[in-house]
Every structure is written in C-alpha cells, then in structure tokens.
Amino acid sequence: MQASTDIETSEALTERQKAVLDAALRLLVEEGDQLTMTAVARRASCSKETLYKWFGDRDGLLTATVQWQASKVRVVPVDRKGLDLASLTASLERFASDWLKVISSDTSIALNRVAVSHAGSGKDDLGAIVLENGRFALARRLKPVLDAGQQAGLLEFSDAEAAFRTFFGLVARDVQIRLLLGDRLEMTDAAIGGDAVRATQQFLALYGAKTGPQGPRAG
Amino acid sequence: MQASTDIETSEALTERQKAVLDAALRLLVEEGDQLTMTAVARRASCSKETLYKWFGDRDGLLTATVQWQASKVRVVPVDRKGLDLASLTASLERFASDWLKVISSDTSIALNRVAVSHAGSGKDDLGAIVLENGRFALARRLKPVLDAGQQAGLLEFSDAEAAFRTFFGLVARDVQIRLLLGDRLEMTDAAIGGDAVRATQQFLALYGAKTGPQGPRAG
DNA sequence: TCAGAACCGTAACGTACGGTACGGTCTTCT
DNA sequence: AGAAGACCGTACCGTACGTTACGGTTCTGA
Numbered sequence: 480m481q482a483s484t485d486i487e488t489s490e491a492l493t494e495r496q497k498a499v500l501d502a503a504l505r506l507l508v509e510e511g512d513q514l515t516m517t518a519v520a521r522r523a524s525c526s527k528e529t530l531y532k533w534f535g536d537r538d539g540l541l542t543a544t545v546q547w548q549a550s551k552v553r554v555v556p557v558d559r560k561g562l563d564l565a566s567l568t569a570s571l572e573r574f575a576s577d578w579l580k581v582i583s584s585d586t587s588i589a590l591n592r593v594a595v596s597h598a599g600s601g602k603d604d605l606g607a608i609v610l611e612n613g614r615f616a617l618a619r620r621l622k623p624v625l626d627a628g629q630q631a632g633l634l635e636f637s638d639a640e641a642a643f644r645t646f647f648g649l650v651a652r653d654v655q656i657r658l659l660l661g662d663r664l665e666m667t668d669a670a671i672g673g674d675a676v677r678a679t680q681q682f683l684a685l686y687g688a689k690t691g692p693q694g695p696r697a698g
Numbered sequence: 699m700q701a702s703t704d705i706e707t708s709e710a711l712t713e714r715q716k717a718v719l720d721a722a723l724r725l726l727v728e729e730g731d732q733l734t735m736t737a738v739a740r741r742a743s744c745s746k747e748t749l750y751k752w753f754g755d756r757d758g759l760l761t762a763t764v765q766w767q768a769s770k771v772r773v774v775p776v777d778r779k780g781l782d783l784a785s786l787t788a789s790l791e792r793f794a795s796d797w798l799k800v801i802s803s804d805t806s807i808a809l810n811r812v813a814v815s816h817a818g819s820g821k822d823d824l825g826a827i828v829l830e831n832g833r834f835a836l837a838r839r840l841k842p843v844l845d846a847g848q849q850a851g852l853l854e855f856s857d858a859e860a861a862f863r864t865f866f867g868l869v870a871r872d873v874q875i876r877l878l879l880g881d882r883l884e885m886t887d888a889a890i891g892g893d894a895v896r897a898t899q900q901f902l903a904l905y906g907a908k909t910g911p912q913g914p915r916a917g
Numbered sequence: 918t919c920a921g922a923a924c925c926g927t928a929a930c931g932t933a934c935g936g937t938a939c940g941g942t943c944t945t946c947t
Numbered sequence: 948a949g950a951a952g953a954c955c956g957t958a959c960c961g962t963a964c965g966t967t968a969c970g971g972t973t974c975t976g977a
Contacts, residue, residue, distance in 0.1 A: 495954095511818035511820070512815060512818055512819065513819060515934060516934075516935065517934075517935090520956090524955080525956095526954065526956060526957085527935090527937085527955095527956090527957095528936095528937075528939095528956095529954060531936065531937080532953090536936080537934095589818065591875075591879070592814050592815065592818040593818070595810075596731060596811065596814070596815040597880075598811070598878065598879050598880030599730035599731055599808065599811040599815075599880075600730050600731065603879075606879035606881070607879070607880065607881075609879055610876060610879045610880075610881055614872055614875065614876065641896075644871045644872055645900065647871055647872050648867035648869075648870060648872070649864065649867050649868065651867060651875075652863045652866055653833055653863055653866050653870075655875055656810075656833065656874055656875065657829065659814045659817065660810070660813055660814060660817050660822075660825035660826075660829045661816075661817030661818075661822030661826065661829075662825070681904055684903065685903055714924095734963085734964060735965065739925090739926090744926095745924060745925045745926060745927085746925095746926090746927095746965090746967090747924075747925080747926095747969095748923085748924060748925075750965090750966070750967080751923090751924090755965080756964095756965065
C-alpha cells in the first residue's frame, strides 16, 4: 500500500528497457493477459534470456510494465489561490474529465484486467500498484482542491474522504466495471465532457455551501 | 446482451449437476481463476469425463457455473401502491444495501474476477452474463421504483437511465473496483447500512421533487 | 437376470508456456 | 587488436493442465 518505489524504479530504467516495457504494454493492450514471454521477446526484438535477466520472472515483467505505465502519467498541480466558484467548478470538471478518459482508455482497461486477475491469484502486487497509482493517486490530487474549496467557503463537508468517494462515484458510476466486463460503451469526448459537467454539478449540489443561489439541478 | 437463456438452463439441471456446479463455485471462490478441471472433479467427486460430457469444455463449465449462481439470486418485487416518501426511501435503502452486500461478497468478487479475465481474452461470454445478471438486472428492478416515485410526485428526472446510473454511482462508489483489485475493505453490516442511508439521502437530494421540505444533507 | 447406459477413478496424450542453455554477434574497454 | 561482457535468436527442458481413453462399478429398465 505504499507508493514509494515507483519513482526510483522507473528512473533506473535504460532506454532499451523502457522500449521493452512499451512493447510489453502494447502487447498487453492488444492480447490481454495471455501475453507470453516469447511474444514479448519477439515484439521487443530481444531475447528471453534478457527478459529474465532484467525482470526476474513473468510477474516481475508484469509488475515493471504496470509501474512503467504508472510513472508515465504525471500530475498537473492545481493552483489553490484565487479560488472562486468558477475555478473550483473548472477544476472539478477537469478532474472528472481526466479520470473518465483514463478509465475508458484501452491501456487502463488492459492494466486493470490483468491486475484484477492477479489479485484473484493470491499475490496482490499488481492490484495494489494499480490502486495506488489510480484511485488513491486521484484522491491525493483532489483532496487539496476540496480542502481549498472548503476553506474558501465554497464547499461544506466534515469528511474529505467521504466527499471524495462521493465525487468518485458520481464521476465513474458504472463505466469502469462495464468496460472491464467487456461492455461496448463508447466514451466519446462529448460524452466524457457532458458526464464531467453533470458529475460536478451534482457534487456541488450535494456539497456546495448554501451561501448564495447556486443550486443547479441535474437532468 | 439478452437475459433469456439463463432460466431454462438452470431449470434443466439435475440435482447432481447442481451439486457439481456448487462445488465448482466454491472452488472458484477459494482458489480464483486457476481452478483446474481435475480439482473440480475431485471436489465434486465426479469424473472428468462427466464434466466434459455435461459442459463441453472448461469454458462451458465456467459459463454454467456463473449462470447457476446468477439463477440463485431471485427478485423480491416491490409493491408500487401506496408509495410515499417513507416507503420510497425504504425501497431505495433496501436496494442500496442489497447491492452493497452483493458486490462485497466473496462469491461476487470471485465471479467478477473471472469474468473480467475472460472479457480480456477475446470471448466476452462471462462478462456479458455477469453484467446482465448484475448491473442490468439491478436497473430492471430499480427502474419501476423510480418511475413510481416520479408518478407519485416524489422524484423528478427526465432520463430514468441517467437517474439509475447516478444512484448506482452513489451506492457503489469505489467499493467494487477496490475489492476486485484486492484492497482489504471490510464491509460490515453497519457500514453497508450507513452507506445505504447516505446514498439514498444523496440521491433524494439530487432527484427528489422540490415539493415540501425534505432536503437532508449528507455528512 | 441381464444388457446397456451412466458414471467414477485414473492413466495417458498433446500442447502451451515458463524458464534455461548455448552459440553467434556486437559493443566497449584497455 | 584482443578480451570481456551484453545481448540476440533459437533450441531445449520440465511441468501443468486441458482433453481423451479405458477398465470397473452402480443404476435402470425389460
């Protein structure tokens, strides 16, 4: 449950190793969990011996691949000064839109699938990594925004974690589980944008401070 | 995407076959996706030849197992007459509580894990079945309640599907994905009950008709 | 009682794949 | 230039497991 070692490991990779992990990632997206060491070696034009030397075993390669992908999505910090309702709304919509884009991407779906499978097989390495770099990373980035909104008198809540989880639910709804289960659910940019606006409005309706007449209703 | 064949197949099973599927289900919960045909045969005290004769191949056994479990959870219809705010609230809380109990159960987690893995491997049979008997079955059962609430003047929405999905998000939040990814998340009866009440109140705050002073706020 | 089907237990087969070994090639360092 | 190491390609090994085959036992129906 700690997110400490992902930076070092991703920094310590050579360009060649990154290329190999990119190949593994592409293969994972294309073929799902049944990617074989032979297939990775062929796709990356490297030998299996090298794979085993660098990553130990198949699980090590999988773990390195997930961490490599996780290290690629970096944070865009949100400025907390001059926060008003408009900028708070924009921030929340941005978070919602980004998150929907992530969970509906082929890469995220493939990674979550293999992590879910992995979690079902005793060792929960991949599950913890995906969770740490997905849902928990989102919470860490969003919480400061929520706190700032509360300090600015725009939001009202007693438990930031509960508020975050409500926002999470309003944004994701059934999208992720449906995609993971293979449902064809086209998440176009327009749909994502609309969902982000709706989720933000609903969240503000629930947690927005009652000072002032901003009570938009969802439809 | 149709839910037609699950009834017939489950009815056509002999007691012995049901016992075998129960054994497979228990094994699936205990050992995850790597249950072998040999293990199922041993656990069920039957021969592998019988397994292949009855279910065709491993995928057939998996499919039959998932359908068998799906056929076991039956519907408790909700009476739509004399609907007032109290009974609507109770119905929604009941749905929320039931759903949280389902998605946090070992059986559901194991089934969803294998279905997610399966969906990642081309054939999306299990994913469609789980989706059909889970999320879509819930929608079919809840929609009449929402419609009745609207006709009784208690709810306001233009799109029942959107309203349902919001309810779904408010109830499930991040619970299912965290459990699927192996997060230790103890869902006690008390926590489930509290979540059900909170989700219902939030849903009513968003979709409740504005006639009358019922605007409880979540904490 | 007897034939035949259903079924159990186990052995056997074939294959896929994780993991290892090895020869050949290229780079690097001295 | 020559030695050492990293790496590629491929062949190979061992095992796990899906699938099939078969002998023996129990059930069923005439």
